[in-house]
Amino acid sequence: xxxxxxxxxxxxxxxxxxxxWDVKRWRYRVFxxxxxxxxxxxxxxLLLPETAPETPLITTIxxxxxxxxxxxxxxxxxxxxx
Numbered sequence: 001x002x003x004x005x006x007x008x009x010x011x012x013x014x015x016x017x018x019x020x021w022d023v024k025r026w027r028y029r030v031f032x033x034x035x036x037x038x039x040x041x042x043x044x045x046l047l048l049p050e051t052a053p054e055t056p057l058i059t060t061i062x063x064x065x066x067x068x069x070x071x072x073x074x075x076x077x078x079x080x081x082x
Contacts, residue, residue, distance in 0.1 A: 011064035018057055029054050
């Protein structure tokens with residue numbers, strides 16, 4: 001199982017159209033979204049443009065990964081999307 005498959009199974013909401021995307025579409029739609037990571041007050045913040053079409057999906061994925069880390073008891077130094 002590769003990372004993309006794992007991410008799709010664990011973080012994408014059920015019934016979302018992204019659950020059936022292939023690798024090329026993930027690369028084009030999500031991984032190519034322009035963003036900026038800043039550090040402020042020892043926190044990493046991911047800045048995404050509000051007009052990007054996949055901003056809600058990226059926000060959902062990052063919050064789901066943080067929730068998964070909390071449930072597993074792993075240290076959290078995750079990105080906070082804004």
